[in-house]
Amino acid sequence: MIKAAIIGATGYAGQALLRILTEHPEVDVIHVGSRSYDGKRIDRVYPLYRDILDETCRNLSVSALAESADVIFLALPHGIASAQVDEAVLDKTVIIDLGADYRLHDVNIYEKWYQVKHESPDLLSTAVYGLPELHRTEITETNLIANPGCYTTCSILTLAPLVKAGLIDTDSVVIDAKSGVTGAGRGETLANHYCEVNENIKAYKIASHRHTPEIEQELSLLGETDMTLLFTPHLVPMNRGILSCCYAKASVDLTTEKLADIYRDFYEGEPFVRFVGNVSPETRWVKGTNFVDIGVNVDSRTGRVIAMGAIDNLYKGAAGQAVQNMNIRFGLDERTGLNSVADFPV
Amino acid sequence: MIKAAIIGATGYAGQALLRILTEHPEVDVIHVGSRSYDGKRIDRVYPLYRDILDETCRNLSVSALAESADVIFLALPHGIASAQVDEAVLDKTVIIDLGADYRLHDVNIYEKWYQVKHESPDLLSTAVYGLPELHRTEITETNLIANPGCYTTCSILTLAPLVKAGLIDTDSVVIDAKSGVTGAGRGETLANHYCEVNENIKAYKIASHRHTPEIEQELSLLGETDMTLLFTPHLVPMNRGILSCCYAKASVDLTTEKLADIYRDFYEGEPFVRFVGNVSPETRWVKGTNFVDIGVNVDSRTGRVIAMGAIDNLYKGAAGQAVQNMNIRFGLDERTGLNSVADFPV
Amino acid sequence: MIKAAIIGATGYAGQALLRILTEHPEVDVIHVGSRSYDGKRIDRVYPLYRDILDETCRNLSVSALAESADVIFLALPHGIASAQVDEAVLDKTVIIDLGADYRLHDVNIYEKWYQVKHESPDLLSTAVYGLPELHRTEITETNLIANPGCYTTCSILTLAPLVKAGLIDTDSVVIDAKSGVTGAGRGETLANHYCEVNENIKAYKIASHRHTPEIEQELSLLGETDMTLLFTPHLVPMNRGILSCCYAKASVDLTTEKLADIYRDFYEGEPFVRFVGNVSPETRWVKGTNFVDIGVNVDSRTGRVIAMGAIDNLYKGAAGQAVQNMNIRFGLDERTGLNSVADFPV
Amino acid sequence: MIKAAIIGATGYAGQALLRILTEHPEVDVIHVGSRSYDGKRIDRVYPLYRDILDETCRNLSVSALAESADVIFLALPHGIASAQVDEAVLDKTVIIDLGADYRLHDVNIYEKWYQVKHESPDLLSTAVYGLPELHRTEITETNLIANPGCYTTCSILTLAPLVKAGLIDTDSVVIDAKSGVTGAGRGETLANHYCEVNENIKAYKIASHRHTPEIEQELSLLGETDMTLLFTPHLVPMNRGILSCCYAKASVDLTTEKLADIYRDFYEGEPFVRFVGNVSPETRWVKGTNFVDIGVNVDSRTGRVIAMGAIDNLYKGAAGQAVQNMNIRFGLDERTGLNSVADFPV
Numbered sequence A, B, C, D: 001m002i003k004a005a006i007i008g009a010t011g012y013a014g015q016a017l018l019r020i021l022t023e024h025p026e027v028d029v030i031h032v033g034s035r036s037y038d039g040k041r042i043d044r045v046y047p048l049y050r051d052i053l054d055e056t057c058r059n060l061s062v063s064a065l066a067e068s069a070d071v072i073f074l075a076l077p078h079g080i081a082s083a084q085v086d087e088a089v090l091d092k093t094v095i096i097d098l099g100a101d102y103r104l105h106d107v108n109i110y111e112k113w114y115q116v117k118h119e120s121p122d123l124l125s126t127a128v129y130g131l132p133e134l135h136r137t138e139i140t141e142t143n144l145i146a147n148p149g150c151y152t153t154c155s156i157l158t159l160a161p162l163v164k165a166g167l168i169d170t171d172s173v174v175i176d177a178k179s180g181v182t183g184a185g186r187g188e189t190l191a192n193h194y195c196e197v198n199e200n201i202k203a204y205k206i207a208s209h210r211h212t213p214e215i216e217q218e219l220s221l222l223g224e225t226d227m228t229l230l231f232t233p234h235l236v237p238m239n240r241g242i243l244s245c246c247y248a249k250a251s252v253d254l255t256t257e258k259l260a261d262i263y264r265d266f267y268e269g270e271p272f273v274r275f276v277g278n279v280s281p282e283t284r285w286v287k288g289t290n291f292v293d294i295g296v297n298v299d300s301r302t303g304r305v306i307a308m309g310a311i312d313n314l315y316k317g318a319a320g321q322a323v324q325n326m327n328i329r330f331g332l333d334e335r336t337g338l339n340s341v342a343d344f345p346v
Helices: A012-023 A062-066 A087-092 A107-114 A121-125 A132-140 A150-164 A212-223 A256-266 A315-329 B012-023 B062-066 B087-092 B107-114 B121-125 B132-140 B150-164 B211-223 B256-266 B315-329 C012-023 C062-066 C087-092 C107-114 C121-125 C132-140 C150-164 C211-223 C256-266 C315-329 D012-023 D062-066 D087-092 D107-114 D121-125 D132-140 D150-164 D211-223 D256-266 D315-329
Strands: A002-007 A027-033 A071-074 A094-097 A144-146 A174-179 A230-235 A242-249 A273-277 A292-299 A304-311 B002-007 B027-033 B071-074 B094-097 B144-146 B174-179 B230-235 B242-249 B273-277 B292-299 B304-311 C002-007 C027-033 C071-074 C094-097 C144-146 C174-179 C230-235 C242-249 C273-277 C292-299 C304-311 D002-007 D027-033 D071-074 D094-097 D144-146 D174-179 D230-235 D242-249 D273-277 D292-299 D304-311
Touching: A002 A012, A002 A062, A012 A027, A012 A315, A062 A071, A062 A087, A071 A315, A094 A315, A107 A212, A132 A150, A132 A315, A150 A174, A150 A212, A150 A230, A150 A242, A150 A256, A150 A292, A150 A304, A150 A315, A174 D174, A174 D242, A230 D242, A230 D304, A242 D174, A242 D230, A256 A273, A256 A292, A304 A315, A304 D230, B002 B012, B002 B062, B012 B027, B012 B315, B062 B071, B062 B087, B071 B315, B094 B315, B107 B211, B132 B150, B132 B315, B150 B174, B150 B211, B150 B230, B150 B242, B150 B256, B150 B292, B150 B304, B150 B315, B174 C174, B174 C242, B211 B230, B230 C242, B230 C304, B242 C174, B242 C230, B256 B273, B256 B292, B304 B315, B304 C230, C002 C012, C002 C062, C012 C027, C012 C315, C062 C071, C062 C087, C071 C315, C094 C315, C107 C211, C132 C150, C132 C315, C150 C174, C150 C211, C150 C230, C150 C242, C150 C256, C150 C292, C150 C304, C150 C315, C211 C230, C256 C273, C256 C292, C304 C315, D002 D012, D002 D062, D012 D027, D012 D315, D062 D071, D062 D087, D071 D315, D094 D315, D107 D211, D132 D150, D132 D315, D144 D315, D150 D174, D150 D211, D150 D230, D150 D242, D150 D256, D150 D292, D150 D304, D150 D315, D211 D230, D256 D273, D256 D292, D304 D315
Parallel strands: A002 A027, A002 A071, A071 A094, A094 A144, A174 A230, A273 A292, B002 B027, B002 B071, B071 B094, B094 B144, B174 B230, B273 B292, C002 C027, C002 C071, C071 C094, C094 C144, C174 C230, C273 C292, D002 D027, D002 D071, D071 D094, D094 D144, D174 D230, D273 D292
Antiparallel strands: A174 A242, A242 A304, A292 A304, B174 B242, B242 B304, B292 B304, C174 C242, C242 C304, C292 C304, D174 D242, D242 D304, D292 D304
């Protein structure tokens, strides 16, 4: 059994992770970490665990946990992980960081977008960007996995085949993304108040969301060219799910059918990518699962490609992908603990 | 492997059943039945099954399926099952009926409340009311299991310890229940339209809902006295879940603590009943699970007991309980295929 | 023009009041009071006022405002008003308090349920309970109007004709009420977080909600007998609206039709009470209006009456009723500024 | 008083229109038209009208109503109006068509996108596109006003200043729009079922929505150049509101500040356009009002403009704008009956 520790287990992503690991046949959760709920039973924080999980939240450090844990998941606000992970920790255990600290290879870009000093920039070259569809092999060989952001996972996977095949003008990409409210975390803010979110839609962080450089980094690497793109997130009155609608100018002659074949080929054999054709994917069909559903269209009138992807932000966008990364790193079948079927309508 | 057939697999309850059975380790689904979608792939009806279930809906009869199926689940509107099930069928297979046709022992009560003629009243004495917490042994011995209604499951289990112990005036019971919209089915009606349900609450079928006689029958048997009670259902703008708030006049001196002990004793060892104390259960903590969460209070000011239960109407209120009944009937561990942990917030 | 000041104008009830007064033809709002947003433009706090209301929030005291305001509305947490209102203030202006401080006649009951010392108990005999349907004349003659709570308004008006006519066992009343989330206020708490409220239903403050003694006081006065009743509030995932479902044992022979006549007679001529017959009122039909919609049923099987009322908690349950009280107090047509038609589906 | 008739008064747009006209000080509604509810009281169809509007739905023809009505509003599915309006009707009355039949100047484009024969193409040159901000003068002079679509109103007004001033590459425009469910009408379809819409987001009619040519027509006229653009609508789980996020490549050097000035100048004096700066407009702040709120940003990294607009689809997107057009046509103050303040949170 893999001994797993979670630091930050009571936020929405941490809790989703705890739930998946609780049901994972090869994992033993040895630490349910929480600073705010230190000493409180997890079934009092989340009554769904009543009669299921007999654990109490504790607040141990990364270095202390490294002594006994095979893997430590960090589900923390950015800027905290980079001060707690070091070479000594990585010699003893595997770190899967659900936060942003080790995602960007360039420390300057990190510090510019996050407005915080990075405390362990030397580890950036060690870290692997944990998007299995693009970096599966590297994931098997690192002790520091930077789990991608939710918007980024969805957007990168939706655009990857287009970029890889060089089918679009790389300076023409616009991503219009929509997220459910769990993406904003469990913070007690006016912005998260039921009545402020319900029956409303808005964009936010226009042309300034921190997931932008992450998307650019990965697509640039994939396309072997510098990409700058526009990313606009929206808040949708629902709990879960992200839909990314990606627009780009076709640089070659394309049809929807041709493009569909390219996507099918690109994702051939991928256990968590489903190609749905020329219709819109919908967040409801991936909810509670690790799938990304992708659909594409070519609009001959405007010469544009519309590629759309849908994920569950807490699964493929956070906890599910983290477990997928753990499975890969520990040599398990990638789908272990992740083969849930969407529960509809839930 | 148990060969299972579902008739009516594309309604919300039938689909929930299909999903549970798909993941059930001891079951092989041999028939995904649908009249409306006959000939259509199930992953076109519910795209959540894409790459998961390679089946096409068909429209076979109960008698045809009885030749090969070990168990047939019926998820049909009332009045249909009673015309299709007969002794010949029951000689060959187990029927688990999610509809109302075999729940009431008295055909006159059935015909009065449902306003339809019962086509096989002679089978009513064969049928067992499939509420495992009250009828576990009988369930192991019958080939005709009448799976209880959603409101009834929740209300009966919430009140059972009170009635059994004779702690309340049996003519004082009022049940005020609230349900999510899946309880109303998948019909294309104005009443189910998003904008007619959203941002609204209403009661319906006041003093006339068909689950009333079902609750009365079971509680009367349990309390060994004729009970007549008032049941009021409400429609809540959410997908899933039922909360039953049950009020009764205490007939003996009671405290919340004493009552809590009585509930804990009554449900000792039950795998799907969780007693939550003197707080309100909440539908979110049981969503996607087969649990019923129950809480109780005694109000000394008014001499009344408030007992509250919460279930997922598609799980413990329909498909989950149907699988629980199957597990019992076929000698499996009752929890097989039903040990999901609630996914929150979903 | 009536010069009106609002203290606490940026909570949900205060804001609803500001909006109604902004459109009221006989009112000039001279003070938009807020401690938290002191110095901030109201159209920055609530962008709906952009290009409509050119006002800045300020934080003046009751005594300062009494010099210039004809009426001061207090929309404050309980315990604050009682320390700010005194005889000197009441000599100069009319106070309409949307909080709880002056609603209960008995200071002991207030201090027991609210767990706070009342700072001006001598004013309790001056205060009039501002439910126009029961106290219209007294409202015209007082300078201290205690605007009723939301649950109480709905519950009292739903039960009043039954109690007045002596048709029920007064110790048999159970009120099961459901409220939208604005009823919980605009506080930044986990309990108000979108994902904690959405897709869930729960009861809360079981047998202990502070609106209970308020309902009992008014119904006891009306029925000329001491009434003790059970009140259970629920939180429903929607923004606005309260539905009260009231149960009581009939003490005389009743039919639904007879009861309907009694209700129609009782509320004859009332501008804001609509009797809807034997169906459930629905919150959507009163949203954004000052109406209470009431329906009744007699269940002959159990000898029980079911009376149901629906209001908009921010209108008839708070701001609308406050304006109705102001209209009465200042000799205006009661409906002035309150004749909006529900906007559906909103 | 203007005598107004509504044909199609029981759909969501028709009902919104009826509500606004009921409160309009210069209008007398002489006909509440409905084919489906012919003979039924409107307060039975929409109980919000109880004690407010004492009218019965009838099913009179355009030509019959033309004899007595000063203005006839048509809120019908496309293809119906074009068969009922003719010169004789237009000689007697003013037609304000909320449907699509008279919006497009080119009958071929209409027939291609709507796949139906136009029955009165000769009237297309008479019809005025009823977007007051662009065609106010022409509206005063016509008897056939084609009220714009909801998406189109929002998208055109959001982009108009950019196009008029020639600041963008006209072939670079991408509109990503999001709508509440009332936009899909009141039809009893599976797609409108609460549980199919709730907790989900999807795009639909990708690169093929019928509002596309309407947007192109108006922006082409305004920019004096042929524009072809990409329009993608999305369905959001909420009742009301549209948010259009419009992207375009800047063709000149721009800053957010400069662009803000251009927008402010362009809409100077417009009663229903509010410029909100560089933040996202939000549908909640315009709900129940005729406002369009617009915000803009220039992203210097990508050289792109992001212009966002928000409307209430039933107000500025349908009924409100229809009344605005009526006001203009009949010489009233444009704001008459349309000065409601958003009710929040509703």
